[in-house]
Amino acid sequence: MSAQQRLKDAKDESGKPYRATLRQELPLLGWMVVVWGALWQDFTIGNLVFGLLIALVLVKVFRLPPIILSGRFNIWRAVVFGSAFMRDVVLASVEVVYLAIFRGPKTKSAIIAVSLRSESDLLVTFVGHVLTLVPGSYVVEVDRRSSTLYLHVLNVKDQTEVEKARASVMMIEERLIRMMGTTEEMAILKEEKLASSKEHGKQS
Template sequence: MSREQRLADAKDESGQRQRSTLRQEIPLLVGMMLVWGALWQDFAIGNLVFGLLISLLLVRVFRLPPIILSGRFNIWRAVVFIGAFLRDVTRASFEVMYLAVFRGPRTTSAVITVTLRTESDLLVTFVGHVLTLVPGSYVVEVDRRSSTLYLHVLNVNDQAGVEKARASVLLIEERLIRMMGTAEELAALNAEKTEPSKEHGAPS
């Protein structure tokens, strides 16, 4: 599904949605098949084939909106991303623990706006998920048309803290684009890095 189709889909309020083709569903089917294998603790061929058949039946009966993959996946960047994710989660978990015990009712927070660079639903969802899993921030509202996330961030004490939180979200997005963004998004990101005068993420 092209970008135009996606935008048309986002603006379409009649409830009709694009349907995905079998080819777009392959990653989903493979994932469901592996879940089936994990649940039975049996990865024999027969069991996996049966799981695949059940997955096929499920995606036929319960239709999902199509997930558009970019066609790019960098395994090394994925390793970097997972490492950074685990480090962030660990550090932030202890921070929230410290706040709960020592600052408690005096903790201040903020609701901030972050406009993402990407236009892909999958990446916006992924960024939202990742930053929600890292303790200290979660998504309050999403504006799909402009890829804008509204976040609640714990332990923000001043305007500098707001900018810091915004930068950290854009960093998560940067790691994800390097891992699985489209070639155009990656090129735009690299262009932005070589020309750092351009501001991103501030509310317009």
């Protein structure tokens, strides 16, 4: 699905909604079978086959728009992302606990707009989810057309901290792109790195 089709789908202009083919549903099918097995706490072949049948019926009856995967997945980057995520969750929890107990009613916050690099729905959703689970921030509003997230950030005192929060969001997106972004998104990252290193060179 091209970006054009995605926009059309968002604006509901084409009239005929896009539906996923069975091949595109494969990851979902796999996930549903795992859930079935986990719920029964029984991973024998018979049970899994029955789960697969139910999953097929569900996928056929409740049709969904396709999720576009990039076709790239870096396991090492996934480990990096996972450990960074857990560290962030622990730090965030400690921070919110501290704020709740010692700062309380005096806590200041901000609503900031962050324009993401990627325009894929999956990646924007993923970034939003991770953000909401990690340090004092969650998504208040999303602009799908320009893939802009509006975040509520806790414990922001001035403009420099706003910029810091924005940079940390971009960092999370960078980790996710390295893990599962398309090659185009990787190219954007590379260009950015090049530009920033040039700038640094000029300054020094």
